[in-house]
Amino acid sequence: MLTIAVTGLNAIDSPGPGVAVIRGLKEAKSFDCRIIGLSYESLEPGIYMHDIVDKTYQIPYPSTGTDILMSRLMYIHEKEKLDVVIPNFDAELYSFIKLAPRLKEKGIHSFLPTMEQFEERHKVNLPAFGKKYGIHVPRSTSIYTPNEMLQLEKDYGWPLVVKGKYYDASLAYNFDQAKSYFNKISAKWGFPIIIQEFVHGTEYNVTGLGDGEGNTIAAVPMRKQYITDKGKAWGGISITDKKALTLTTHFLKETKWRGAFELELMKNKDGEYYLLEINPRIPAWIYLAVGVGQNIPEALTRLAMGWKTDAYESYEAGKMFIRYAWDMIVDLHEFEQISTKGEL
Amino acid sequence: MKIKNNIAVSDNGFIFNPASGESFSANPVGLEMLNLLRKGKEAEEVIREIETKYQVDSSTLERDLNDFIEMLKQYHLTVIDDE
Amino acid sequence: MTTKLRYERPIIKKLESNMPNKFGMRTEFEPVTHIDNVSVNSLIEDFGSPVFVLSERKIRKTFNQARQAFETRYPRVQFAWSYKTNYLSAVCNVFHQEGSWAEVVSGFEYDKAIKNGVDGSKIIFNGPDKTEEDLRKAITNNSLIHIDHLDELYLLQDIARSTRQRPKVAIRVNMDTGIYPMWDRFGFNYENGQAWDALNKIMFSGQMDLVGLHTHIGTFMLSPNAYAVAASKLANLAQRVQQKYNHEISYIDMGGGFASRNTLKGSYLPGIDTNPHIDDFAEAITSALINSEYRPKTPPLLILETGRALIDEAGYLLGSVIANKRLSDGRRSTILDIGVNLLFTSFWYNHKVTPAQEFTSYTEDTVLYGPLCMNIDVIRESISLPLLNKGDKVVVHHVGAYNMTQWMQFITLRPKVVMIDLDSKPHVIRENESLNSLQDFEKIPQHLANFEL
Numbered sequence: 001m002l003t004i005a006v007t008g009l010n011a012i013d014s015p016g017p018g019v020a021v022i023r024g025l026k027e028a029k030s031f032d033c034r035i036i037g038l039s040y041e042s043l044e045p046g047i048y049m050h051d052i053v054d055k056t057y058q059i060p061y062p063s064t065g066t067d068i069l070m071s072r073l074m075y076i077h078e079k080e081k082l083d084v085v086i087p088n089f090d091a092e093l094y095s096f097i098k099l100a101p102r103l104k105e106k107g108i109h110s111f112l113p114t115m116e117q118f119e120e121r122h123k124v125n126l127p128a129f130g131k132k133y134g135i136h137v138p139r140s141t142s143i144y145t146p147n148e149m150l151q152l153e154k155d156y157g158w159p160l161v162v163k164g165k166y167y168d169a170s171l172a173y174n175f176d177q178a179k180s181y182f183n184k185i186s187a188k189w190g191f192p193i194i195i196q197e198f199v200h201g202t203e204y205n206v207t208g209l210g211d212g213e214g215n216t217i218a219a220v221p222m223r224k225q226y227i228t229d230k231g232k233a234w235g236g237i238s239i240t241d242k243k244a245l246t247l248t249t250h251f252l253k254e255t256k257w258r259g260a261f262e263l264e265l266m267k268n269k270d271g272e273y274y275l276l277e278i279n280p281r282i283p284a285w286i287y288l289a290v291g292v293g294q295n296i297p298e299a300l301t302r303l304a305m306g307w308k309t310d311a312y313e314s315y316e317a318g319k320m321f322i323r324y325a326w327d328m329i330v331d332l333h334e335f336e337q338i339s340t341k342g343e344l
Numbered sequence: 345m346k347i348k349n350n351i352a353v354s355d356n357g358f359i360f361n362p363a364s365g366e367s368f369s370a371n372p373v374g375l376e377m378l379n380l381l382r383k384g385k386e387a388e389e390v391i392r393e394i395e396t397k398y399q400v401d402s403s404t405l406e407r408d409l410n411d412f413i414e415m416l417k418q419y420h421l422t423v424i425d426d427e
Numbered sequence: 428m429t430t431k432l433r434y435e436r437p438i439i440k441k442l443e444s445n446m447p448n449k450f451g452m453r454t455e456f457e458p459v460t461h462i463d464n465v466s467v468n469s470l471i472e473d474f475g476s477p478v479f480v481l482s483e484r485k486i487r488k489t490f491n492q493a494r495q496a497f498e499t500r501y502p503r504v505q506f507a508w509s510y511k512t513n514y515l516s517a518v519c520n521v522f523h524q525e526g527s528w529a530e531v532v533s534g535f536e537y538d539k540a541i542k543n544g545v546d547g548s549k550i551i552f553n554g555p556d557k558t559e560e561d562l563r564k565a566i567t568n569n570s571l572i573h574i575d576h577l578d579e580l581y582l583l584q585d586i587a588r589s590t591r592q593r594p595k596v597a598i599r600v601n602m603d604t605g606i607y608p609m610w611d612r613f614g615f616n617y618e619n620g621q622a623w624d625a626l627n628k629i630m631f632s633g634q635m636d637l638v639g640l641h642t643h644i645g646t647f648m649l650s651p652n653a654y655a656v657a658a659s660k661l662a663n664l665a666q667r668v669q670q671k672y673n674h675e676i677s678y679i680d681m682g683g684g685f686a687s688r689n690t691l692k693g694s695y696l697p698g699i700d701t702n703p704h705i706d707d708f709a710e711a712i713t714s715a716l717i718n719s720e721y722r723p724k725t726p727p728l729l730i731l732e733t734g735r736a737l738i739d740e741a742g743y744l745l746g747s748v749i750a751n752k753r754l755s756d757g758r759r760s761t762i763l764d765i766g767v768n769l770l771f772t773s774f775w776y777n778h779k780v781t782p783a784q785e786f787t788s789y790t791e792d793t794v795l796y797g798p799l800c801m802n803i804d805v806i807r808e809s810i811s812l813p814l815l816n817k818g819d820k821v822v823v824h825h826v827g828a829y830n831m832t833q834w835m836q837f838i839t840l841r842p843k844v845v846m847i848d849l850d851s852k853p854h855v856i857r858e859n860e861s862l863n864s865l866q867d868f869e870k871i872p873q874h875l876a877n878f879e880l
Contacts, residue, residue, distance in 0.1 A: 374437035
């Protein structure tokens with residue numbers, strides 16, 4: 001019986017992957033597990049899903065610093081004896097990567113990208129990343145003043161993608177629009193702003209798992225079928241796309257990626273693939289991968305434990321996931337517990 | 345000044361206003377003050393009771409109680425006179 | 428008689444039922460009650476509130492870590508204490524005792540280094556403002572003069588010619604290291620050939636000894652790689668000088684600018700977690716030098732003028748709560764006796780502030796104001812702190828760099844600065860100002876001496 005701590009319990013309209021990860025873990029064939037939820041806010045739906053989450057603890061925001069996070073995790077560890085932790089938020093990865101060796105000393109395993117991998121795949125570094133590993137990426141430039149866009153408009157043409165350092169991306173069709181996004185996004189996320197050439201085409205996503213030695217343990221491509229106004233997939237279908245899979249294998253072999261990931265790809269009208277972004281974690285639609293035969297949360301847990309883990313060779317194409325919202329009825333007493341005691 | 349009588353207050357300082365659906369939390373001294381006010385005690389009585397229990401002087405208490413009542417008003421937990 | 432319970436002021440907080448969001452408040456209220464075993468309360472009792480406190484132990488420890496970081500990676504390393512970062516003599520002398528030379532940027536700082544007993548040949552003279560008198564003094568003392576612009580270069584040549592002395596010089600080089608903003612106002616540019624041009628002028632003149640190359644690429648740098656770029660560019664210049672003139676540059680001065688552990692405003696994660704460690708900078712610089720094409724008989728001395736990263740963490744500012752207030756929107760505000768006139772760096776850092784006494788886990792989001800009757804006097808726009816009462820003590824962390832040089836006498840008087848020695852004994856190293864000490868500078872014309880109201 002493994003005790004696994006999972007974050008990202010916010011199964012909302014812009015969902016965290018936690019609940020989907022837990023469903024995968026609960027269906028694991030090679031081990032049984034208890035799930036400890038780790039939450040930041042009192043209304044993360046996963047906190048109240050007692051059939052799949054055994055107990056939830058609130059943890060401090062990443063902005064508090066690793067020392068405070070570490071002491072909270074040690075408190076939880078003392079009570080629950082954690083074997084594995086699976087962090088699922090972009091914003092917390094830095095802290096968990098940093099803490100990984102200290103956690104391991106205490107017996108808490110994780111399987112995360114190295115700090116170099118984590119830094120290297122940042123949006124700001126994407127052009128260098130593409131060059132280094134021989135992967136097509138859209139041309140992009142980091143800028144500090146709106147006027148720098150005047151040159152880029154000539155090079156890239158309209159529309160341009162205006163991106164924040166960490167989050168946010170908007171498509172601008174003219175200079176005024178671009179300037180207003182520049183100001184809006186820089187006010188929120190600071191500098192630089194990344195201006196990316198817009199690649200027309202169809203978007204594909206691949207989720208997968210690398211063993212840190214260049215091998216592909218799992219890889220499932222998906223095409224989004226329905227996208228919410230927040231740009232999240234509300235429905236998608238697993239596909240057989242040789243080129244996307246070849247690109248994924250190449251990415252894993254070259255970078256020796258360690259851990260789970262999601263690649264955002266764009267296929268242009270000539271059938272060429274561009275890598276738009278690398279998310280260094282499990283995506284929210286991970287349950288599709290589980291459903292078509294590649295239980296990535298299970299394999300990731302095995303790798304974290306240092307157990308022998310076979311690569312998945314196949315999956316079912318043509319299966320869909322359709323997300324739905326579900327109203328739970330929750331007693332106020334439970335909300336009171338998690339809000340005042342930080343445990344439920 | 346009166347506290348709305350439908351406010352639910354639990355022992356660990358969790359406060360729920362069923363009319364608005366808002367919830368709050370208070371620390372032990374805040375909880376004690378709130379409970380005394382709910383019993384209809386006047387400010388002077390609240391101060392006297394707290395003073396016998398805690399290491400604090402009455403002028404500090406008076407200032408803190410006023411501030412606390414301000415916050416209760418701001419959170420619409422008190423009855424406005426013409427209600 | 429029963430003992431009474433410890434009192435804490437009452438709070439009521441709304442439980443925000445926002446959708447889970449990724450960004451939140453920090454709680455950093457682990458109390459810090461002692462600095463190097465001396466209690467914060469006793470420091471304030473003995474030396475007043477507010478008071479700056481420096482830990483000699485921490486300075487020496489940080490310095491030795493930095494020295495080790497470089498010396499384990501490169502054979503010849505020399506630190507030079509950046510006077511402008513903190514030029515209290517006690518502080519400078521701790522660094523000099525540890526073996527640091529002096530790095531100064533004005534005649535005043537130069538004289539201070541001499542007065543502290545630093546040998547002239549171990550003073551590096553930087554900056555755009557060196558007067559003729561300054562330069563003559565520096566030449567006579569064999570100091571290392573880092574030329575900032577051509578006017579200075581010509582002036583040095585004139586002095587050399589007329590006094591028949593040979594100034595020991597380096598040029599400051601600015602360059603593109605891939606970071607923004609690029610500092611191009613100091614020194615000679617690498618990319619457009621200015622720097623190479625200046626080096627040729629020096630070599631041709633035959634009147635000066637070209638001993639080094641200097642750069643300083645920016646401040647609070649978060650990218651070690653930029654230093655690697657800078658080091659290779661300087662090494663490249665050194666190699667070209669060697670090729671063309673068969674002349675060896677004896678030192679490469681990488682300047683300073685390493686980030687300390689502070690958190691810049693606008694950054695999400697705390698600086699203590701994310702800012703590069705001194706080892707990262709050392710690795711970048713030394714590997715770039717070792718891998719460069721410049722191969723003189725003796726490897727060039729690597730000089731570092733690190734200021735901030737060596738002293739920031741050793742400095743604390745202790746103060747007291749003057750009052751608590753409620754703002755019109757219900758937010759709590761707390762007024763401290765620490766203002767931006769003393770804590771200049773609060774304009775760009777979110778300084779860590781901790782209480783100096785034990786508290787419960789209840790906290791409140793607070794704006795921290797200073798005591799000045801000025802709207803800009805804000806120490807932290809938003810910080811989650813325990814329930815502070817009037818008179819409670821707080822500790823502001825990582826204030827050792829720049830505050831004790833850039834502080835202002837404005838509205839209030841500047842407080843004492845205390846250094847705690849290795850035996851945990853506090854010493855006043857700078858007295859507080861008094862009305863008299865300030866009035867001494869003033870003169871009142873006779874006709875303004877008297878008035879009637």
